[in-house]
Amino acid sequence: MVWAYGFGDGGTGLAATLLGFYLFVFYTAIAGLPAWMAGLVLMLIKVWDGINDPFVGWLSDHTHSRWGPRLPWIAWSALPLGAAMAAVWWVPPGGPWQKFAIIIAIQMLAQGLYTCVNLPYSALAAELTGSTPLRTRLNAARFTGSILAGLAGLVIGALLVQRGASGYLQMGLLTGVIISVTSLICAWGLAPFARNCQRPTGHPEPLAQQLRRLARNGRFLRVLGLYLLLWCGLQLMQPVSLIYLGVVMHLPENWSTWILLPFQLSALAGLQLWSRVANRRGRVFALRWGAGLWIGACLIAMVLVPLDGAIGPLDSVANALKLTALVATILVLGLGAATAYLIPWALLPDAIDADPDRPAGLYTAWMVVTQKLGIGLAVFMLGNVLSLSGYQAKLAQLQPESALFTIRLCMGLIPAVMVVLGLLVMRRWPEHGLHTRAVEP
Numbered sequence: 001m002v003w004a005y006g007f008g009d010g011g012t013g014l015a016a017t018l019l020g021f022y023l024f025v026f027y028t029a030i031a032g033l034p035a036w037m038a039g040l041v042l043m044l045i046k047v048w049d050g051i052n053d054p055f056v057g058w059l060s061d062h063t064h065s066r067w068g069p070r071l072p073w074i075a076w077s078a079l080p081l082g083a084a085m086a087a088v089w090w091v092p093p094g095g096p097w098q099k100f101a102i103i104i105a106i107q108m109l110a111q112g113l114y115t116c117v118n119l120p121y122s123a124l125a126a127e128l129t130g131s132t133p134l135r136t137r138l139n140a141a142r143f144t145g146s147i148l149a150g151l152a153g154l155v156i157g158a159l160l161v162q163r164g165a166s167g168y169l170q171m172g173l174l175t176g177v178i179i180s181v182t183s184l185i186c187a188w189g190l191a192p193f194a195r196n197c198q199r200p201t202g203h204p205e206p207l208a209q210q211l212r213r214l215a216r217n218g219r220f221l222r223v224l225g226l227y228l229l230l231w232c233g234l235q236l237m238q239p240v241s242l243i244y245l246g247v248v249m250h251l252p253e254n255w256s257t258w259i260l261l262p263f264q265l266s267a268l269a270g271l272q273l274w275s276r277v278a279n280r281r282g283r284v285f286a287l288r289w290g291a292g293l294w295i296g297a298c299l300i301a302m303v304l305v306p307l308d309g310a311i312g313p314l315d316s317v318a319n320a321l322k323l324t325a326l327v328a329t330i331l332v333l334g335l336g337a338a339t340a341y342l343i344p345w346a347l348l349p350d351a352i353d354a355d356p357d358r359p360a361g362l363y364t365a366w367m368v369v370t371q372k373l374g375i376g377l378a379v380f381m382l383g384n385v386l387s388l389s390g391y392q393a394k395l396a397q398l399q400p401e402s403a404l405f406t407i408r409l410c411m412g413l414i415p416a417v418m419v420v421l422g423l424l425v426m427r428r429w430p431e432h433g434l435h436t437r438a439v440e441p
Helices: 002-030 035-061 071-087 096-127 132-163 165-194 207-216 218-248 253-258 261-281 283-303 317-353 360-388 401-411 413-425
Strands: none
Touching (some): 035 096, 071 096, 071 165, 096 360, 132 165, 132 253, 132 261, 132 317, 218 253, 218 283, 218 360, 218 401, 218 413, 283 413
């Protein structure tokens, strides 16, 4: 069961990694959209996600099949999702507004299908077992698969994106195949367990009643606040990271794409570390230590000294030392940021269990909705702030000081503040030995 569940976030995790790191750069540097328009695209697709997530969550809660309520959604959406995700990396013809319209249409289709796969899949973690340690293992397996796939995606991206528009399209086609295959493997592997998993017991509810249910669940509101803050911080850093490496740190483009790999490797190690710490000492204990590393790395990123762009990264001792400091910061950042993947989802089943009806699809949907809307707003603000600061993608490293300072803020101080607020939200979480509960066979 654990290995099959881990496959489920492989393809979608690969897509999410590539979208997070490359999509803003693709829209500005390849498709030719201004930064504010690229930010608007990303915000609008998150708003669309906010509309379709509760709808899919409700439908999956009320789906009846011999494989349970979730697997049919994963299996039937896998192939269309792969095709739509490939189309995301195609450059439409025409001027900026025509491209904008076509991109929005493609993204609405792709993100709707992504929800049809990923939201029912996410809800399964709370339904396959009632054991807190096993739920944590399932989420660790989920994000291990996601980060491994994301690592493969960054390698694919580093090899292909330097070819320009054709390279991005090739990356999209390969991504689409991987998404379809891993989603189908997950559905096949979980089928024997999903037939007998816990099922929602509630009845159809209007929107107002859903919101009242959520508002009464204090545990859910805290998990939701933590997830929103951690993921807004992480997703703010992802689209600006390539800009930070090239424009602020003066790394050559062929170095910038590869330097992201240490982050994924460190996050992968962090998942295993925090999963073990969570099972032995508690999930909030793991969160505090991981968040401390994350905050420290963000603050260091604010003050790192740029390399000398006139020579290669290893052509002088000074440049080599600066590169070493950069890589070390990235490693610590990945180790700490792994808590954003693991801990909120490991805590969500506690919130679902606090509701007598246990509608996992409903809670998963609203958790994802709020996260996506928050990320959409954050990326929209990023695009506008970069535009106001004077940043222009075509200028490469020749950016005004106001743009350089803004990029440092988005990589450092702003995410650090969000992580601190997340820690404050989780004060006095009622865990009390849940991590010691026996694992089900």
